Structures are given as C-alpha cells and as structure tokens.
Amino acid sequence: MDKAPSQRTRVKRLNKRAKYDAETVHAILDAMPVCFVGYVFKGTPYVTPTLQWREGDHIYWHGSSASRMLETCVDADVCVTVTMIDAMVMARSAFNHSCNYRSVMAMGKARIISDPVEKERRLKTFTEKLFPGRWDILRPVTSKELRATTMLGLSLVEASAKVRSGPPGDDEEDYALPIWAGLIPMRTQILAATADERNLPSLAPPDHVTNFKIG
C-alpha cells in the first residue's frame, strides 16, 4: 500500500519518509514491544508506556483491570506509537541534525477482549513471541488472574510508518566546511541475565532468556 489508509493517518511532515505497507508496519511492531498509548481522559491527553504485541492485523496490550489507561481506552479513540531510534544524525549545521528512526503510529478505537479463552490464548501468543517456549513451563494462569487482566486490541487499518535512514542531509555549501558529520548508531543492547536469588538450585536460564533480543 503506497497511500495512506485514511486522512488522519496520512503522514503530514516529510512525507517522503512515510510508509503505509503492512510489511514495514509489522516489522517495526514486531521488533519493539515497548509502545506509548495515547488517550484522552476528561479532555486531557495522556501517554502511557506499556508493551504491545501483534497478531495478524491487530496489536494488543494488557494490564491490571484497575488501570485507568485500559479502562479509558475501551471503545475510545487511541493512538499507539512505537519508535526505535537507530542513530543520531550529525550534520554540519545544528538545523540539519536529525535522528534515524523507525516509527509506527496506529490509530482507531480500542476494543476490549472479554472472552477468557481468547484472552488466555492471546496472552500465550504474547509470551511466546517474546520468550519462545516459556508459556508451557510457567505456572498456569488462573481464572482469577484472567479476570484481573484487561486486554485491549487495536486494528492496524489506520497505521502508518515513518522511517529515516541514511547520512545527514546538509545544505550543499556546508559540505565544504571542516566539520565532522556522520552517524552515531544506537540500539537496544540485551545484557547477561541475572538469576533470581530465590531460584531453586541448579536451574539454568532457558534459551529464551539467553537468546532474548528486541529492537
């Protein structure tokens, strides 16, 4: 898809950076579970960080049933944004400094996942996407825990991506200046796992811990 799916989803600024194809949108969402959920409560915008996961053409997020964010988002307009910063872009003028990034903005009405069977199935998918093989070794979810969990879903019909990559773009005359320009790349680094002090003796970290990666 090379056109925005709706007027409010169309990238306004620097629209040469816009991408609307599902492949790009999905790849960004799959790489970075951390998302920022925007919603309106009593006329005021709020932005709450949480983790999202994608299943097909929807993303989901969840939390305590006591969460105001989750309660407020049900059947309400939300905006879920996921962003990875890939590099600082150092130019020869302050004005042309930038970041390389991959970002998705998904808009629409969040719907609640009320069916406990669907809720548990999607929690399993979430867990397995982050930590393959973990669901079946965990103490099983209880119905009380499912009731204490609110899960929301959002269609990706109105999702857009915005991506910047590549070198700085300086004013042509500035390239003659003796100013170091270039990229400072960055990424999410996963460090060595640390075992809980209360683990039973001789429990080794499973592959989904030692091989964990995001970003």
Added chain:
Amino acid sequence: MDKAPSQRTRVKRLNKRAKYDAETVHAILDAMPVCFVGYVFKGTPYVTPTLQWREGDHIYWHGSSASRMLETCVDADVCVTVTMIDAMVMARSAFNHSCNYRSVMAMGKARIISDPVEKERRLKTFTEKLFPGRWDILRPVTSKELRATTMLGLSLVEASAKVRSGPPGDDEEDYALPIWAGLIPMRTQILAATADERNLPSLAPPDHVTNFKIG
C-alpha cells in the same frame, strides 16, 4: 516532594512505584532525550516521538514550523512521556512478569518560545547537552532557520516519575517451582560512529561523538 503536585499527576496504579521529587524526575529526563508527546487534535489523541531537553524546571522540544504536532500543542494541554526499559522481569507465572523501568510523565500547557534570542540560546543548550562542544564548531544558525523552527516548553510542575526495579515478585507458593526467574537487563547501546562519506579528508570524530551516551 513525596506528594503528587496535582490530582491528575498522581500515579494511580502501583503508587508505591511513584516518585514526585525533582531529583528523580530530572535524572530520568536528563538520561533519555527521546520523548513521546501526547496531544489532542480534533478530539483524537496523537502521540508523536521527538527529542526533549531539560533546562531547570522546564522541558523543551522543537521541530519544523510546519509540524502539526507543534502547532497543535501551542497553549494546549499536552502529556510528555519519557521511558527507559531497564530489564525484562521474568517471573514464575505469566501474571507476575513485568518490566523494570524509569518513566516520567509531564502534563500541562505547552508554551511557545517566540523570541529568536531565547530560541537560539535554548537550541545551543540542547545541542551542548547532547554533544558538548559541538555548538561552536557548527556552521552558525541563520535567522531563516530560527524562523523555520518552532520551539515549545513545558513546566515540570505537574511531572511525576514511576520506577520499578529489583527482582520479580512471585506469589509465595510459586517460589517452590523449578522455573527459572530473574532479570534480562537492557540498555541503549551506542555503537561506533560512522563518518559521512562527504567529510573533508582527515577529519577525526570529536570527543562528543566518540564519548556520546544516553540512557
């Protein structure tokens, strides 16, 4: 300060994780320039990623004067959220999995910085905070560039922090289970800088490039 500065700033969920002191709020904002600006446009919430910097008890962000986000935020209620994920918290049940994180949410009305002298001074502070010594080696900012830049500021009077750290918290009876629990720490990793192909010959990266860090 151990009390929330306003009702809407009070952390509702897991308020044992809440911190309202300036030292904690400032440390998080200073560590992570990437922020997520929430605003309302035609009744719909939007969340736009950008970079913020702090000066005293305000944060600032900026961009193109053509930005709808910036235009919409002027004198409007906004919510600016900054979050670092420090670890995946692996528990013995799916329900008790969590993240360790440091997060700030700042709310209030954004104000525009119109004075070009103030604007340039704050751009310098932004640049110098990220890249000490860079401002003076750059090609100077032009008045046209300043006019093409919109800068917003937000008081931190209504800012709150929420922090989780430490090991997983499992249900007491689950500690007897042979399930690996612990932390998978993560951070923003800065990789080796890459020089622009159009740099003049024998330009070495300055210290603010080779020593750059965030997070």
